[in-house]
Amino acid sequence: MTAMKRRRGAALLAGGIAATMLLAACGGSSDEAASDSAGGDTAAEETTETTETTEDAGAGDAVAAGCEAYADMMGNEGSTVTLFTSILPPEQQLFEQAWADFESCTGIDIVYEGSDQFEAQLPTRIAGGNAPDIAFIPQPGLLAKLVESGGPVAAPASVSANVDSYWNPAWKAYGTVGDTFYAAPLGSNMKSFVWYSPKYFAEWGIEVPTTWDEMFAAADAIAAAGVKPFCGGIESGGATGWPATDWLEQIVLRTQGGEVYDKWVAGEVKFDSPEIKGAMDVLQGWMKNPDYANGGFGDVQTIATTAFQDAGGPILNGECAMLQQASFYANFWENFQPGTTIAEDGDVFAFYLPEVDAAVAPNPVVGGGEFVTAFADRPEVQAVQTYLSSPEFATSKAALGTWVSANSGVPLDTYANPIDRLSAEFLTNPDGTFRFDASDLMPAAVGAGAEWTEMTAWFAEDKPTDEVLKAIDAAWPAS
Amino acid sequence: MSVEAHEFIPLPRQDPPLAAARRRLSSPVATVIVIAITVLWTIPTVGLFVTSIRPVWQTKRSGWWGIVEDRTVTLDNYVQVLTGGEILPEGIAPYLFNTVAIVLPATVIPILLACMVAYAIAWVPFRGANIVFVGIVALQVLPIQMTLLPLLTMFSNGWSIGPVPIFPNLDNPETGRSLLMGTYVPLWLVHTTMALPLAVFLMHNAIARVPKEIIDAARIDGASHYVIFRRMILPLALPAIAAFAIFQFLWVWNDYIVALTFAGSSADVAPVTPYLAKLAGGYGVHEHLLTAGAFIAIVIPIAVFFLLQRHFARGLVVGAVDG
Numbered sequence: 001m002t003a004m005k006r007r008r009g010a011a012l013l014a015g016g017i018a019a020t021m022l023l024a025a026c027g028g029s030s031d032e033a034a035s036d037s038a039g040g041d042t043a044a045e046e047t048t049e050t051t052e053t054t055e056d057a058g059a060g061d062a063v064a065a066g067c068e069a070y071a072d073m074m075g076n077e078g079s080t081v082t083l084f085t086s087i088l089p090p091e092q093q094l095f096e097q098a099w100a101d102f103e104s105c106t107g108i109d110i111v112y113e114g115s116d117q118f119e120a121q122l123p124t125r126i127a128g129g130n131a132p133d134i135a136f137i138p139q140p141g142l143l144a145k146l147v148e149s150g151g152p153v154a155a156p157a158s159v160s161a162n163v164d165s166y167w168n169p170a171w172k173a174y175g176t177v178g179d180t181f182y183a184a185p186l187g188s189n190m191k192s193f194v195w196y197s198p199k200y201f202a203e204w205g206i207e208v209p210t211t212w213d214e215m216f217a218a219a220d221a222i223a224a225a226g227v228k229p230f231c232g233g234i235e236s237g238g239a240t241g242w243p244a245t246d247w248l249e250q251i252v253l254r255t256q257g258g259e260v261y262d263k264w265v266a267g268e269v270k271f272d273s274p275e276i277k278g279a280m281d282v283l284q285g286w287m288k289n290p291d292y293a294n295g296g297f298g299d300v301q302t303i304a305t306t307a308f309q310d311a312g313g314p315i316l317n318g319e320c321a322m323l324q325q326a327s328f329y330a331n332f333w334e335n336f337q338p339g340t341t342i343a344e345d346g347d348v349f350a351f352y353l354p355e356v357d358a359a360v361a362p363n364p365v366v367g368g369g370e371f372v373t374a375f376a377d378r379p380e381v382q383a384v385q386t387y388l389s390s391p392e393f394a395t396s397k398a399a400l401g402t403w404v405s406a407n408s409g410v411p412l413d414t415y416a417n418p419i420d421r422l423s424a425e426f427l428t429n430p431d432g433t434f435r436f437d438a439s440d441l442m443p444a445a446v447g448a449g450a451e452w453t454e455m456t457a458w459f460a461e462d463k464p465t466d467e468v469l470k471a472i473d474a475a476w477p478a479s
Numbered sequence: 480m481s482v483e484a485h486e487f488i489p490l491p492r493q494d495p496p497l498a499a500a501r502r503r504l505s506s507p508v509a510t511v512i513v514i515a516i517t518v519l520w521t522i523p524t525v526g527l528f529v530t531s532i533r534p535v536w537q538t539k540r541s542g543w544w545g546i547v548e549d550r551t552v553t554l555d556n557y558v559q560v561l562t563g564g565e566i567l568p569e570g571i572a573p574y575l576f577n578t579v580a581i582v583l584p585a586t587v588i589p590i591l592l593a594c595m596v597a598y599a600i601a602w603v604p605f606r607g608a609n610i611v612f613v614g615i616v617a618l619q620v621l622p623i624q625m626t627l628l629p630l631l632t633m634f635s636n637g638w639s640i641g642p643v644p645i646f647p648n649l650d651n652p653e654t655g656r657s658l659l660m661g662t663y664v665p666l667w668l669v670h671t672t673m674a675l676p677l678a679v680f681l682m683h684n685a686i687a688r689v690p691k692e693i694i695d696a697a698r699i700d701g702a703s704h705y706v707i708f709r710r711m712i713l714p715l716a717l718p719a720i721a722a723f724a725i726f727q728f729l730w731v732w733n734d735y736i737v738a739l740t741f742a743g744s745s746a747d748v749a750p751v752t753p754y755l756a757k758l759a760g761g762y763g764v765h766e767h768l769l770t771a772g773a774f775i776a777i778v779i780p781i782a783v784f785f786l787l788q789r790h791f792a793r794g795l796v797v798g799a800v801d802g
Contacts, residue, residue, distance in 0.1 A: 079653075082656075084743075088757045088759075088760050089568075089757070089760065090760070091760075093568065111745070112745075113743050113744060113745045114744065114757060115739070115743065115744045115753065115756075115757060116756045116757050116759070117739055117756065121739060121740070121743075124627070124628065124631070124740060125631070127628055127631075127632070128627075128628055128631030128632045128634075128635055128740075129631070129632050129635035129636045129657075130631055130634075130635045130656075130657070130660055236763075307763075309539075309762070309763050309764070309766065310539055313539055313540070328762055331762060331764045332762070332764060335535050335536060335539055335764065335767070336536055336539055337536055338536065
């Protein structure tokens with residue numbers, strides 16, 4: 001009996017092994033087949049369409065109707081370009097929609113892969129000989145580091161020409177390492193916004209402030225009415241502290257101007273200098289002022305423990321009046337209350353964080369963005385690079401919403417969403433003082449390390465300003 | 480010629496340690512402590528589950544214990560994760576399929592190889608068997624993080640020592656990209672390689688304990704190595720195989736770093752762990768979906784654990800008391 005059982009057990013095991021091998025083999029081969037036919041069920045239909053279109057295009061001289069814009073990028077039918085980015089769904093789908101026409105006209109298949117571990121994975125893949133064709137790099141500092149260790153390929157002249165004609169020169173500088181231009185800007189974040197509730201502003205009789213002093217006069221009036229005017233949250237997992245570095249950047253740019261800002265980024269102006277200390281004092285009187293913060297959550301310390309995703313919640317029920325956050329915060333309101341409308345007369349909207357002194361920095365804007373970096377120079381890769389830096393792509397993507405480009409070739413009325421339009425207005429303003437997020441430009445040990453942790457300690461433990469600034473300086477790598 | 484087991488492990492006796500432990504663990508005080516620990520241990524999982532069935536704006540307002548005040552529950556999060564909705568149109572299903580397609584071979588292959596190696600070391604007499612065994616077991620000290628980059632380089636560029644090719648360069652001539660990338664093969668190989676030292680150790684412990692008389696009797700009856708291995712060793716080692724299978728299954732199921740390095744996070748090959756990581760979205764907008772996704776992802780391992788629970792406990796004893 002037991003022998004019988006055992007034999008059956010062994011047979012089961014052997015059968016199981018065989019079955020799993022078979023399953024695995026099927027899985028593997030069907031998968032390969034899928035990726036051969038351009039990686040995905042929906043893509044399969046697209047590919048057939050593509051081959052038809054390219055056949056229609058005939059000998060290659062004539063370009064199919066609707067494909068005129070891509071005439072320079074033809075001749076790469078059937079090729080594949082792999083793309084690696086930190087931009088995740090649902091934004092991924094919008095990208096794929098935006099370049100669907102390009103794909104079907106040129107026959108180039110763009111294979112999109114998004115990962116939340118992008119910053120760690122990209123250097124690993126390059127070192128392992130498995131670099132993607134194109135990566136969207138959100139930190140110019142990371143681009144410089146990669147160039148140093150080898151990998152990125154200089155951008156072709158067509159990309160350079162696009163960037164020259166459509167972007168504020170500051171952007172091209174951020175995509176340049178040494179004297180070589182590598183990466184064209186893609187999307188942009190406008191970080192100089194203050195979110196507020198139009199409904200409660202009307203209830204309190206507050207006008208939307210247009211100067212720095214008006215903003216604090218409004219804050220005093222709201223505080224007098226018994227509501228803490230500002231709320232904030234800097235908790236963000238391993239990146240806890242980053243919203244606080246943004247606040248400091250806003251003040252440095254506004255009170256010290258672009259030149260000091262650039263020197264600060266380069267390490268020539270220390271954190272422990274009168275300029276940055278002055279900015280910290282302004283921040284002390286703003287977000288660390290017990291009369292002003294932390295609306296809806298409690299005392300100033302709660303800023304350190306509140307998740308940045310949750311920080312805006314109290315604005316919708318009038319427990320807090322203003323939140324300094326970037327344009328992308330538009331994505332969060334739906335989570336607090338389904339059906340929240342974002343408009344000048346809606347539930348929530350944003351005003352431009354006013355300038356402090358037009359003589360120091362007129363229309364200052366702190367922003368962020370991604371840079372299209374290539375790791376191969378095959379013609380199809382360069383075609384995609386050129387397309388991504390063109391106003392045609394930016395317009396096509398912007399029309400889909402929740403995305404802003406600093407590309408001045410995008411007509412402002414393309415932006416359906418009022419926040420996006422406002423962002424684009426400031427980002428493409430030729431008289432504006434645009435600077436990239438400083439912590440993304442500084443060495444990682446500072447901009448993605450000490451500055452985060454020390455600013456968190458400044459809020460959480462009330463660590464003295466002097467000690468905080470000295471500790472950040474100490475983390476600056478010697479070179 | 481007689482076949483002899485290399486005795487690293489004393490032959491099985493009665494199970495006095497087990498019986499004594501069982502007696503000690505069934506006293507009332509111990510029972511209370513065990514229940515207390517169990518409750519404490521389960522709290523995070525309960526919290527995870529409760530969060531996963533609350534509407535998103537509720538989770539923004541209060542922690543999972545807030546369900547006491549507001550009892551609104553919803554299956555929305557599960558529906559979104561399963562069907563994809565607007566966020567990830569493909570949903571969790573293709574990633575779950577990938578996980579299964581990675582886990583099963585990555586569990587079966589090392590067990591099969593380890594049993595063969597263990598049998599050879601224990602029952603096929605050859606010079607240096609001890610050294611081979613100790614060498615394999617010693618490889619356990621190699622941390623997997625150290626091997627990621629060299630292995631990735633090997634899979635994408637091939638590897639040869641001088642003129643001797645160890646691993647072929649399988650580049651697609653058109654793109655210069657290795658044909659292995661975008662398939663499950665690197666994952667199977669890496670998981671198998673990293674599992675073998677422990678697998679050989681555990682299988683050897685089990686296989687070397689098979690009474691010598693049985694093997695001798697089989698040999699006298701004219702059984703070949705293959706027949707002995709297939710008809711006697713494998714069935715007798717089944718508890719150890721099941722125990723190791725659970726370890727390996729759970730390890731590969733929960734693996735994130737190997738998957739991320741060798742499969743990336745596209746729906747073509749990536750398992751469920753990178754999917755969960757990107758489920759929250761770039762700015763953490765969809766963090767509420769994470770709990771539902773995580774819960775779906777742990778249901779299968781839990782089922783496997785309960786199915787093989789008996790073997791699991793016995794397997795622990797095989798490793799701990801004898802090893």
